[in-house]
Amino acid sequence: MACLSTSPALHIRRRALASEAVRAAATYHRPAATRGAVIASPDQEPPPLVSVVMPVFNRAGIVAPSIRSVLAQTLRELELLVVDDASADDLESALAAFGGDARLRVIRHERNRGVSAARNTGIEAARGRFVAFLDSDDLWQPTKLERQAAAVAGAETAKIFCVTQTEVIQPGGWSRVRPEHGPRPGQSFAEYLYVDGGFAQTSSFFLTRPLADAVRFREGLRQYEDHLFFIECGAAGAEYRLVLEPLVTWHNDERPDRLSAEVSEHRARQFLKAAGDALSERARVAFEANELGPWLWRERKRDAIALLMRAVKTRAVSLPGAVKLAARSTLPEGLYQGVRSRLTRSRAAAPGKS
Secondary structure, three states: OEEEOOOOHHHHHHHHHHHHHHHHHOOOOOOOOOOOEEEOOOOOOOOOOEEEEEEEOOOOOOOHHHHHHHHOOOOOOEEEEEEEOOOOOOHHHHHHOOOOOOOEEEEEEOOOOOHHHHHHHHHHHOOOOEEEEOOOOOEEOOOHHHHHHHHHOOOOOOOEEEEEEEEEEOOOOOEEEEOOOOOOOOOOHHHHHHOOOOOOOHHHOEEEHHHHHHHOOOOOOOOOHHHHHHHHHHHOOOEEEEEEEEEEEEEOOOOOOOHHHOOOHHHHHHHHHHHHHHOOHHHHHHHHHHHHHHHHHHHOHHHHHHHHHHHHHOOOOOHHHHHHHHHHHHOOHHHHHHHHHHHHHHHHHOOOOO
């Protein structure tokens, strides 16, 4: 696993490496596939370096800033595939302001199929050497794609999975930057994510198109589909690379139209069944403790206590992690978030912390 920091001396070199990646991509082309979709504008030539996939469903009122953050990238060799998952609002009017940019293509589903299907439609239509994803309410810094293209330039494998750090805006307005590190050498993506408390968020993903093509998002899942995509890319042999710059902004709010804001036992169990052997026993127990523990405390306290004890016994959760989980489960949500916010700010302000 490689991490790239952001000293000014590296910026010129990175731009040169990104240009090298652009030249290498000029010979890589595949005709777009459009199964179950309608493409509203013709393909551009030559093929881009990066295909950006943005699923949209009833987001006409908020999608414009996300689109602008893509089209303003310093890496210009891109296409933006907006996949309209049968929206009922006036998305066409929202996109009209960008009609002069030939890099924007719109793909429309005839019926609503869900975010995973929308992302997969984008993967099928992609012509770039790399695929990146951006949700319709998230934002990129202008150098996001350029930094990632530089990070993967010269890679000897076709299975590269690159992320940047993400600024996570929490309810109440406080924020933190994640991840602090990537998987340890030899560590599975699943154990990194759940046992080590790692981080994977779709709007930071940047990977080789053959890898995205081979793995795809699980269309039967209504939650945790991004986690499973990340885990299965790791299981497929992906090489993880982390750019240590917060180049993505993710608003982790609690709007009712955000499936990821909810936790239900049914969706968690559905994920565990779909993940199967991709999760080690420790990763599975850690997931259950972190995702289901607080919910179980409200519904079945004895089950919640038994799960937490099992997680500590199997070292799926550390003792400090168990204390945090117990607080999250038992304290009122507002009080817990307030304490968490103060602790996070204290750590960020401590000497030696950025």
